[in-house]
Amino acid sequence: MVYSRKPASSSVWIEPIVLYSEESMQKTPCLVVDPNTNIGHLTFVNESVFGKKIVYGWFDTQAQSPILDYFTIDQGEVSNPSIGLGIDGRPHIAWCKATGLMRAIYYTCAPDWIIEQISSSVKNGIFAPDLVVSPYNGTVAVVWEEKNGSSFDIRCRRKVADVWQPLEWVCQTAEESRHPVITTNAFKDYFYVIWADSTDDYDWEILFSMNDGSGWQSPENLSGFTYAGSKNPQIGFLSNETGVGDMALISYGEGNSDPLLTVNSRYVPVYDIKTVAKFFPVGGGPQAREREPVNVEMCVVSPNPATQVVNTGFSISRDAVVKLVVYDVSGRVIKTILNGYVNAGMHKVIWDKTDDFGRRLPSGVYFVRLETDEFRKTEKAILLR
Missing domain, CATH: 2.60.40.1930 (Macroglobulin (MG2) domain)
Incomplete structure (x- = not known):
């Protein structure tokens, strides 16, 4: 597992540094940095001949030769860990785990590291969790793909004041919904989710929904219809000084409509990166508090x-x-x-x-x-x- 960073005052990334080295594969790393301490909190899957495990570690991102202190969170058929920091600086981690044919989402946080199952167990049908912690009030929110018949929908669960709330549907359709990503507002208890949606293998669009406390809104198509398909979105929330007129920056891969490569008579899209700036006139800056x-x-x-x-x-x-x-x-x-x-x-x-x-x-x-x-x-x- 290697690490690199780009100082704010520079346009150049530092030389990659090895943080973790074993005779095994390291997969799906997820990193978050505490801006107050410059401590990086990292989680990833370690896969070896002995099986898979979720590893959590921390290191000083400003050190010349950072050393990763780490330990195992969980092991078994684990995948796709996601990490976020609470307003108290504690790391929160969610991941997927299969037991036989049944799959579910699990969660833990410092300092006790007690593991909780936060989703239903679904046969071959839960994937790709993403976690965020609200800097406004500390609410933890996790989204994931969940199989519903022959399609996948987007589900969410939130932890408010250390109590898990009932499961929520972000999107429930007859279509394929994949790769959900969630972010939040720094000034209000709002959450935003984007994901890729498709009715077949090629025609993917990027959909968006938000929850302002009144429930998840109807999905909005951000990418339009793309014949080659749009996949793997990312979203980041930007706030100005008042919280009014905030922006969400959204990026995703969009396939080239020209079939440059064929495999078994089916083209493989060539992906370009598209960036969308989404305007949210949500209000609620610091001056709006009573x-x-x-x-x-x-x-x-x-x-x-x-x-x-x-x-x-x-x-x-x-x-x-x-x-x-x-x-x-x-x-x-x-x-x-x-x-x-x-x-x-x-x-x-x-x-x-x-x-x-x-x-x-x-x-x-x-x-x-x-x-x-x-x-x-x-x-x-x-x-x-």
Whole structure:
């Protein structure tokens, strides 16, 4: 498994770096980077003569020679893992697993890594999950393909306030619906899904639906009718400062209508990349919230490195619920320093370098994260013993 990155100040990708090397195949990698810590969270399928397993790992994306710390999440007939980060920095992972002829979607998250089955079990009929976590309120949403008779439909399930909601249909038709991808709005509890849809092997279109809290809307065709077919879409959500007039950038492969290559008298499309900018006048920017926004400032962690205690603190403009948590580099919660209602004003915090069980922590890199409903900031803390 290799990794490369392109710094924001450069147009050149760095030389690829090997993160994971075994005498086996590594498949379907999925990577997300925490912008507050620069920690990359990676999941993929490792396939060897001993079977398949879902691997999760983390590494410092800014290091000259990053080292991947990793462990196995699940094993068996597993496939297509997808990963997202919660507003608290915890990784969430969904994947597909077959038991005999029955297939289902499974889910887990840090720090406990408890595995849950979140879909029905369908005979030879569930594939390609995609997961996103809303930065607005932390809702987890997973979409996937599900077989319905001779066709595949798109289903979704959301986890709201740590409770899984009933299964939802995004699209239920007599046609073939594949490769769903989901994204979300940073300022409202909205979700957007695109997928490829076809009535036969060649004529694929890119369809789109959104859920603004009132249910999934009727699919909209974004690509039009394409004889050669449009497949494998991707979607990314862009917000401006107000959240009004937001854009979704959509890309997909579109086949060339000229049959340049034939295999068994059936042409193989040559794919070009098409990009579509979709305009969403959804509103709901920060200024639309009913309450006055809370102004928060977090103090720098000091001393850093720390050998005795760690000092930090924060100021807050009005009474609010505040959470101050320490994570290790894998995203596990090590210490919950504060989680409750505080009064407006300046608050000084001293952390004694212990975990939630009172044990002194080993030397290493940790992350102190301050959160309110409208504010999040993370400071790196280096502990020395």
